[in-house]
Structure formats: structure tokens, C-alpha cells
Amino acid sequence: MPLLLELLGSALDSGMTVQGALRAVAYVAESDIQTRLLRVVAGLEIGASWQNSWEGNTSRRDVAQIHDALSFGALTGASSAPLLYAEALRSRRAASRSAEKRAAALGVKLVLPLGLCSLPAFIALGIVPVVMAMIPSF
Structure with a gap:
């Protein structure tokens, strides 16, 4: 999951839109995550609101993590990339602590x-x- 968050952050840093970045990351994710992210992209592209596009797709923890990291930036217009990088770092640290335990x-x-x-x-x-x-x- 941290890798997907960093890829999403890199895509946004390179100037891609949120929909384009989600689509690009979806194609390298596993099939369940890919399906959910592509549903979100489809919803955003047809003009659905941010919450409506994500509705029903955040039941999986990984997708919910992406949603949480992107929500602040998408709703306020701020850059989401630093939040994605921070979330990836937090996720890696949590995994490291869990492995040490x-x-x-x-x-x-x-x-x-x-x-x-x-x-x-x-x-x-x-x-x-x-x-x-x-x-x-x-």
C-alpha cells in the first residue's frame, strides 16, 4: 500500500489530475483495488461529487486509506502529494513496528x-x- 500511495503522489506531482493519477495507479494495483479505483474514476469523470464517487468503494481498508489521503486535497484544492507521501511513510512505519513486535x-x-x-x-x-x-x- 505505501508504494501505491507514493506512486499516486508522484503522479500528482508530475501534473496529472486526480482522475488521471487514480487511473494510472489503478492499472498497477491488484485486481480488487483496481476495480474500486476505476469505479471512482468513472464517477468523477461523469461529474459525480467526490463523496458519491467514493461511496461503496471504501469498504476495503487499502482503498479507504487512499480516499482519506486524497480527500483533504480534493475538497480544499490543496496539493495532495505531501499528504500521500506522509501517509505512505506512516504506513511503512506501522508495518515496521508490527514486524518488530x-x-x-x-x-x-x-x-x-x-x-x-x-x-x-x-x-x-x-x-x-x-x-x-x-x-x-x-
């Missing part, structure tokens, strides 16, 4: 299996030879 949890979850695997080896190689050496031979 999962990695930390993995370390905790691996303690028990590793302990169960290494305990028999420790007993077989460390304790059994000592006990065998302590048993008097007859």
Missing part, C-alpha cells in the same frame, strides 16, 4: 521448543557421563 514475540515463543530440544542433549552429554563415572565398578 512479531519478531520479539517469536523469540519468546521459541524458548520452550528450544529448551525441550536441548534439555535431552544436555542430560545425555553432560549428566549421564558424570553419573556413570561416579558409579563404582565391580
Whole structure:
């Protein structure tokens, strides 16, 4: 998703209209996102309002994220590209934090299996030879 947001920001920075940028980004997105974005573009091109064009297409979280990032600029006339770049950065940071949390949890979850695997080896190689050496031979 961050890549799509950055592509959309780059398209808007290059001078494309919102409809043109959405169409260009839709063709490189996965099929469900592509369908939803092309519906939005079609609505905007026939003259529907911003809210009506997006209505029913924001049920998917990714498309809702694009809508939220574009809405302020589309409704006020301000440039949307900086907002898109900021949203992409926020999304990447959130994904990075989530990956770090999962990695930390993995370390905790691996303690028990590793302990169960290494305990028999420790007993077989460390304790059994000592006990065998302590048993008097007859």
C-alpha cells in the first residue's frame, strides 16, 4: 500500500489530475483495488461529487486509506502529494513496528521448543557421563 500511495503522489506531482493519477495507479494495483479505483474514476469523470464517487468503494481498508489521503486535497484544492507521501511513510512505519513486535514475540515463543530440544542433549552429554563415572565398578 505505501508504494501505491507514493506512486499516486508522484503522479500528482508530475501534473496529472486526480482522475488521471487514480487511473494510472489503478492499472498497477491488484485486481480488487483496481476495480474500486476505476469505479471512482468513472464517477468523477461523469461529474459525480467526490463523496458519491467514493461511496461503496471504501469498504476495503487499502482503498479507504487512499480516499482519506486524497480527500483533504480534493475538497480544499490543496496539493495532495505531501499528504500521500506522509501517509505512505506512516504506513511503512506501522508495518515496521508490527514486524518488530512479531519478531520479539517469536523469540519468546521459541524458548520452550528450544529448551525441550536441548534439555535431552544436555542430560545425555553432560549428566549421564558424570553419573556413570561416579558409579563404582565391580
